[in-house]
Amino acid sequence: MYYKVKEVAKLAGISVRTLHHYDEIGLLKPSEVGDNGYRRYSEEDLERLQQVLFFKEMDLPLQEVRLILDDPAYDRQQMLRIHKELLLKKKHRLEQIIQSVEQTLQSIEGGYSMSKQDMFEPFDMKEIEEHQQKYGKEAEERWGGTDAYKESARRTSKFTEEDWRRIKEFNAELNRKLIERMPFGPADEEAQRLVASHRQHLTDNFYDCSTEMYRGLGEMYVNDPRFTANIDKHQEGLAAFWRDAIVIHCDRVEAGNE
Numbered sequence: 098m099y100y101k102v103k104e105v106a107k108l109a110g111i112s113v114r115t116l117h118h119y120d121e122i123g124l125l126k127p128s129e130v131g132d133n134g135y136r137r138y139s140e141e142d143l144e145r146l147q148q149v150l151f152f153k154e155m156d157l158p159l160q161e162v163r164l165i166l167d168d169p170a171y172d173r174q175q176m177l178r179i180h181k182e183l184l185l186k187k188k189h190r191l192e193q194i195i196q197s198v199e200q201t202l203q204s205i206e207g208g209y210s211m212s213k214q215d216m217f218e219p220f221d222m223k224e225i226e227e228h229q230q231k232y233g234k235e236a237e238e239r240w241g242g243t244d245a246y247k248e249s250a251r252r253t254s255k256f257t258e259e260d261w262r263r264i265k266e267f268n269a270e271l272n273r274k275l276i277e278r279m280p281f282g283p284a285d286e287e288a289q290r291l292v293a294s295h296r297q298h299l300t301d302n303f304y305d306c307s308t309e310m311y312r313g314l315g316e317m318y319v320n321d322p323r324f325t326a327n328i329d330k331h332q333e334g335l336a337a338f339w340r341d342a343i344v345i346h347c348d349r350v351e352a353g354n355e
Contacts, residue, residue, distance in 0.1 A: 123261040170323035283342035315343030
């Protein structure tokens with residue numbers, strides 16, 4: 098089932114302009130765009146939008162939200178548990194503020210003074226802020242937390258709708274072609290050409306992907322069960338094939354054979 102942009106906007110309680118903005122920055126792209134330019138959103142798109150709105154409640158920058166959601170290791174169920182925990186804390190804090198308002202009214206009407214502790218206790222945001230900062234740190238740590246992350250965020254902030262479509266199509270085609278080369282082994286010349294094009298793609302579009310960083314990415318494909326499951330859904334064993342092909346590519350580059 099697909100939904101028109103106005104239907105999605107009404108369901109989510111946001112504006113059509115907001116949905117257009119999410120599309121432009123690659124945060125939420127509709128599954129289909131007709132020849133007339135009309136956007137059509139799938140059930141999966143609505144699930145992603147829900148996640149976006151949850152993250153907005155934590156005041157995370159949209160670019161960081163996109164990086165987290167696009168992470169192959171993203172675990173929706175686990176993140177929902179964390180969202181619930183944080184929202185319960187915010188609920189408790191709001192209840193304390195309401196109680197403080199009532200106490201303040203009573204103090205005014207009763208002619209007595211509140212203690213300074215009672216006046217400001219409801220505004221303690223330390224615990225909630227720690228949870229909010231956690232996501233930004235996790236995103237930075239997953240991408241090295243250094244210049245590569247900053248450079249990727251800088252570049253992707255300028256991407257157009259066409260840029261995101263081009264990148265999505267490139268990745269889908271790359272996986273399809275690499276699956277075709279799996280019977281020939283990771284040292285297969287065509288497989289190596291595809292891996293080299295992938296590394297160059299990362300450098301051209303996101304960050305300067307050194308062989309050291311590329312090796313780390315390959316190891317993450319097999320050492321993180323969430324990455325492995327997400328990649329292997331295309332073809333069983335694809336994650337390990339990616340890692341092995343990346344190792345061969347990096348060995349050749351460092352030996353001066355590429």
